[in-house]
Amino acid sequence: MRLTLLRKAIHAIIMGPPGSGKGTVSARIIRDFDMQHLSSGDMLRAEIAEQSTYGTKAKQFIEDGKLVPDALVVELVLSQIQKIPTSTSWLLDGFPRTIEQAETLSTKEKIDCVINLDVPFETIRERLSGRWTHLSSGRVYNDGFNPPKIPGVDDLTGEPLVQRDDDKPETVQKRLETYQLQTAPLLDFYREKGLLHSYSGTKTDEIWPKVKEFLSTTIMPHVNRSRL
Ligand SMILES: Nc1nc2c(ncn2[C@@H]2O[C@H](COP(=O)(O)OP(=O)(O)O)[C@@H](O)[C@H]2O)c(=O)[nH]1
Numbered sequence: 539m540r541l542t543l544l545r546k547a548i549h550a551i552i553m554g555p556p557g558s559g560k561g562t563v564s565a566r567i568i569r570d571f572d573m574q575h576l577s578s579g580d581m582l583r584a585e586i587a588e589q590s591t592y593g594t595k596a597k598q599f600i601e602d603g604k605l606v607p608d609a610l611v612v613e614l615v616l617s618q619i620q621k622i623p624t625s626t627s628w629l630l631d632g633f634p635r636t637i638e639q640a641e642t643l644s645t646k647e648k649i650d651c652v653i654n655l656d657v658p659f660e661t662i663r664e665r666l667s668g669r670w671t672h673l674s675s676g677r678v679y680n681d682g683f684n685p686p687k688i689p690g691v692d693d694l695t696g697e698p699l700v701q702r703d704d705d706k707p708e709t710v711q712k713r714l715e716t717y718q719l720q721t722a723p724l725l726d727f728y729r730e731k732g733l734l735h736s737y738s739g740t741k742t743d744e745i746w747p748k749v750k751e752f753l754s755t756t757i758m759p760h761v762n763r764s765r766l
């Protein structure tokens with residue numbers, strides 16, 4: 539019997555080092571499951587493009603491969619979450635990234651699961667040198683893995699793609715160090731709560747079926763809109 543009356547909105551987090559495939563896997567999740575995607579990096583880049591107060595404060599930290607201060611990111615992300623109807627499921631990508639962010643989030647929202655993409659740093663360094671981003675949507679491409687139909691142009695809008703300034707090798711190295719120091723400790727935070735589900739590998743196409751299987755069977759069989 540289907541227990542449709544018990545449907546509830548799911549609150550999921552996707553974690554992993556920069557370039558581990560969070561955006562790529564998130565796009566597949568929202569294609570196949572009825573969820574709203576919230577990416578802190580996309581939000582910050584939109585604020586920078588608008589030259590807003592948030593954007594102006596965040597810009598230098600991002601360019602330096604550092605994390606943007608907790609207070610700023612928390613305010614930005616929580617204000618976006620609050621705009622989502624309570625009946626809508628959401629997937630947070632890139633947030634939280636520090637214990638302080640996770641603790642603040644846990645006082646405001648109940649989290650159902652954390653998907654962690656465990657990809658070796660060597661693989662990431664190679665990938666990020668070939669990442670092309672459509673800034674306004676957050677869509678990503680890669681020279682070898684999923685190239686755009688026309689080089690340098692977004693498939694859906696025809697607008698130009700850019701190589702993010704923070705994808706330069708020296709900034710990538712700094713971001714990986716920042717991840718190791720400030721974000722990796724979050725894995726234990728969520729493991730202790732029994733929420734962490736880690737997927738290791740070097741290829742998204744191998745990781746994705748496992749993530750999909752987990753979401754379909756365990757977390758949200760009721761919102762799965764794909765044909766398994
Ligand atoms: N070669 C290769 N590139 C991938 C794979 N998965 C994702 N990418 C690319 O790697 C880059 C980083 O992925 P992205 O989803 O942006 O990672 P994020 O920084 O964690 O959100 C992008 O250019 C993707 O197109 C993969 O399995 N192989």
Ligand SMILES: Nc1ncnc2c1ncn2[C@@H]1O[C@H](COP(=O)(O)OP(=O)(O)O)[C@@H](O)[C@H]1O
Binds near residue numbers: 606
């Ligand atoms: N939760 C966050 N806390 C602090 N800084 C953040 C957060 N999310 C994004 N940022 C800033 O934005 C940059 C880009 O983030 P993101 O788009 O998630 O890229 P990636 O996953 O490739 O590192 C980060 O390097 C960091 O400076």
